[in-house]
Amino acid sequence: xxxxxxxxxxxxxxxxxxxxxxxxxxxxxxxxxxxxxxxxxxxxxxxxxxxxxxxxxxxxxxxxxxxxxxxxxxxxxxxxxxxxxxxxxxxxxxxxxxxxxxxxxxxxxxxxxxxxxxxxxxxxxxxxxxxxxxxxxxxxxxxxxxxxxxxxxxxxxxxxxxxxxxxxxxxxxxxxxxxxxxxxxxxxxxxxxxxxxxxxxxxxxxxxxxxxxxxxxxxxxxxxxxxxxxxxxxxxxxxxxxxxxxxxxxxxxxxxxxxxxxxxxxxxxxxxxxx
Amino acid sequence: xxxxxxxxxxxxxxxxxxxxxxxxxxxxxxxxxxxxxxxxxxxxxxxxxxxxxxxxxxxxxxxxxxxxxxxxxxxxxxxxxxxxxxxxxxxxxxxxxxxxxxxxxxxxxxxxxxxxxxxxx
Numbered sequence: 356x357x358x359x360x361x362x363x364x365x366x367x368x369x370x371x372x373x374x375x376x377x378x379x380x381x382x383x384x385x386x387x388x389x390x391x392x393x394x395x396x397x398x399x400x401x402x403x404x405x406x407x408x409x410x411x412x413x414x415x416x417x418x419x420x421x422x423x424x425x426x427x428x429x430x431x432x433x434x435x436x437x438x439x440x441x442x443x444x445x446x447x448x449x450x451x452x453x454x455x456x457x458x459x460x461x462x463x464x465x466x467x468x469x470x471x472x473x474x475x476x477x478x479x480x481x482x483x484x485x486x487x488x489x490x491x492x493x494x495x496x497x498x499x500x501x502x503x504x505x506x507x508x509x510x511x512x513x514x515x516x517x518x519x520x521x522x523x524x525x526x527x528x529x530x531x532x533x534x535x536x537x538x539x540x541x542x543x544x545x546x547x548x549x550x551x552x553x554x555x556x557x558x559x560x561x562x563x564x565x566x567x568x569x570x571x572x573x574x575x576x577x578x579x580x581x582x583x584x585x586x587x588x589x590x591x592x593x594x595x596x597x598x599x600x601x602x603x604x605x606x607x608x609x610x611x612x613x614x615x616x617x618x619x620x621x622x623x624x625x626x627x628x629x630x
Numbered sequence: 631x632x633x634x635x636x637x638x639x640x641x642x643x644x645x646x647x648x649x650x651x652x653x654x655x656x657x658x659x660x661x662x663x664x665x666x667x668x669x670x671x672x673x674x675x676x677x678x679x680x681x682x683x684x685x686x687x688x689x690x691x692x693x694x695x696x697x698x699x700x701x702x703x704x705x706x707x708x709x710x711x712x713x714x715x716x717x718x719x720x721x722x723x724x725x726x727x728x729x730x731x732x733x734x735x736x737x738x739x740x741x742x743x744x745x746x747x748x749x750x751x
Binding site: 418 | 652655656658659662663665666667669670673683684685686699700701702703704706707708710711712713714715717718721725730732733736737739740743744747748750
């Protein structure tokens with residue numbers, strides 16, 4: 356085994372695992388350009404590896420955040436239904452549209468999302484404290500080690516979140532990006548789910564999306580297992596680091612990091628549309 | 631005023647859901663990582679070795695019996711990707727036992743969709 360490329364792939368996996376687990380975007384966004392530019396992967400091969408990286412990040416985040424219960428499993432299950440269904444339907448509606456228009460459209464949406472996510476995460480004193488008489492099945496909580504106590508929240512606008520999840524599944528198939536860039540802002544801004552819980556829940560959903568999208572790449576022989584193995588061995592410690600960082604930093608910093616990544620993605624979409 | 635609302639009341643989510651996920655994940659991830667380490671140590675070269683490997687069940691079984699690094703790596707990737715699916719299936723059963731039938735049904739639908747995807751693939 357050559358040490359140099361293996362170490363490079365490990366480092367790439369570690370970066371993808373760190374960013375993906377911290378922000379709930381899986382990690383394909385980092386892996387795909389590295390593989391296509393440095394390792395001469397074809398786009399489909401890089402996408403297949405990206406999907407395995409997303410699954411690895413999903414598993415790692417679930418393992419590393421299980422004790423504090425950051426992910427809202429019930430919300431994740433509910434939103435997985437439209438996401439997986441659309442992934443299986445292979446985004447028929449979107450394939451009928453001109454991809455250049457879609458790239459511009461989604462780049463525009465992402466710029467707006469980046470602007471909204473730049474705003475500070477409301478501090479605890481700004482949050483609306485309510486005595487909820489009734490508890491709802493989708494209510495969630497997680498242990499915030501920074502605050503030293505459990506944070507409870509109520510999920511809002513669930514039908515809209517389901518619609519965004521379906522769109523995220525379609526966009527993921529068409530544009531080759533993780534649906535997390537849509538899921539996390541939707542849960543955080545529309546569903547009022549705290550950013551840490553939104554990121555962990557998004558990673559849960561992305562694991563399912565990756566599993567639904569991968570079969571066609573496997574049967575076509577696009578997955579390169581040795582290189583993928585080297586990357587995944589970096590993803591796991593990267594995800595450990597990413598969940599540790601997310602646990603310690605303020606939600607505002609996470610939101611702004613997410614904003615930066617989304618702006619970068621919007622830029623790459625405009626580039627693709629123009630070439 | 632915007633932002634997440636914080637409730638003083640106890641939420642209805644049970645702690646067992648997290649434990650189920652943790653156990654399934656630990657087994658899946660550990661098994662996959664073990665296979666990946668074996669595949670990498672048996673492989674002579676990382677970059678460019680596994681250019682194309684169209685997956686078939688019989689082909690993978692034959693190659694696994696021969697212990698080729700590419701087959702081991704492929705089996706590890708499959709194990710890793712299927713772990714969230716198995717986790718979802720176990721959650722469906724767990725939620726049914728907890729009488730959370732709507733969530734159990736949703737999880738079962740997701741597993742059925744994924745099974746259809748793999749059957750079609």
